[in-house]
Amino acid sequence: xxxxxxxxxxxxxxxxxxxxxxxxxxxxxxxxxxxxxxxxxxxxxxxxxxxxxxxxxxxxxxxxxxxxxxxxxxxxxxxxxxxxxxxxxxxxxxxxxxxxxxxxxxxxxxxxxxxxxxxxxxxxxxxxxxxxxxxxxxxxxxxxxxxxxxxxxxxxxxxxxxxxxxxxxxxxxxxxxxxxxxxxxxxxxxxxxxxxxxxxxxxxxxxxxxxxxxxxxxxxxxxxxxxxxxxxxxxxxxxxxxxxxxxxxxxxxxxxxxxxxxxxxxxxxxxxxxxxxxxxxxxxxxxxxxx
Numbered sequence: 001x002x003x004x005x006x007x008x009x010x011x012x013x014x015x016x017x018x019x020x021x022x023x024x025x026x027x028x029x030x031x032x033x034x035x036x037x038x039x040x041x042x043x044x045x046x047x048x049x050x051x052x053x054x055x056x057x058x059x060x061x062x063x064x065x066x067x068x069x070x071x072x073x074x075x076x077x078x079x080x081x082x083x084x085x086x087x088x089x090x091x092x093x094x095x096x097x098x099x100x101x102x103x104x105x106x107x108x109x110x111x112x113x114x115x116x117x118x119x120x121x122x123x124x125x126x127x128x129x130x131x132x133x134x135x136x137x138x139x140x141x142x143x144x145x146x147x148x149x150x151x152x153x154x155x156x157x158x159x160x161x162x163x164x165x166x167x168x169x170x171x172x173x174x175x176x177x178x179x180x181x182x183x184x185x186x187x188x189x190x191x192x193x194x195x196x197x198x199x200x201x202x203x204x205x206x207x208x209x210x211x212x213x214x215x216x217x218x219x220x221x222x223x224x225x226x227x228x229x230x231x232x233x234x235x236x237x238x239x240x241x242x243x244x245x246x247x248x249x250x251x252x253x254x255x256x257x258x259x260x261x262x263x264x265x266x267x268x269x270x271x272x273x274x275x276x277x278x279x280x281x282x283x284x285x286x287x288x289x290x291x
Contacts, residue, residue, distance in 0.1 A: 051254075142172075177200075
């Protein structure tokens, strides 16, 4: 589910014009409020999806308003990094983490994020001017309350201990977080820009369901670690959809569609309709990158 806080942050970001991703041109106030021109493209969804896709986009525009003024979608993050994503793992649990479990979590995170990026590849090429056929995921940090929770001694990732948010949950340094520094200034990050994180995988003991937004994804610790061997960790995948701007479908269903990942509880993998919704969002956003 997209939490109320995530929605409010999205609206606030659009209204006040949060700092832009590196390399993007600051729009005028009028331009930020208007729909940008979309360059000629290769938009070719299957005929049976044209109407429901149009319904979805019209619903998103009418519901969330200034989509184009918000500058911290997953798209913005990938483009700012020139084709990659950095993660922090927030381990809000006292359950111990061995080096082997850490590595399995890293492997699963990379694979599951990659399921969405694979949806942007068509016939071996990026769909509709999407410039990347592969988007590597780098896990640059772990955040815990107590160092003893992490049962490894190597320095493959940065470790943040006792650094808590307002709710008492461990977090990686805000000085390294894109959510806090959308201008790309990581000069106060101990490891510099290369060690910054774009999103957090926030695993909370006893948490039910999921939440997602431009900051990352949150779900139960036991759920995620219990699903490490699965092809589709569907709650995580659903929340990543929100990171890239896709909506929930709690109170309506597009014409002819019954079961797809972003309609929570109706599918456990990315479907054809999810794929084309993602591509449609990119179609409307790509002009901000000159594509």
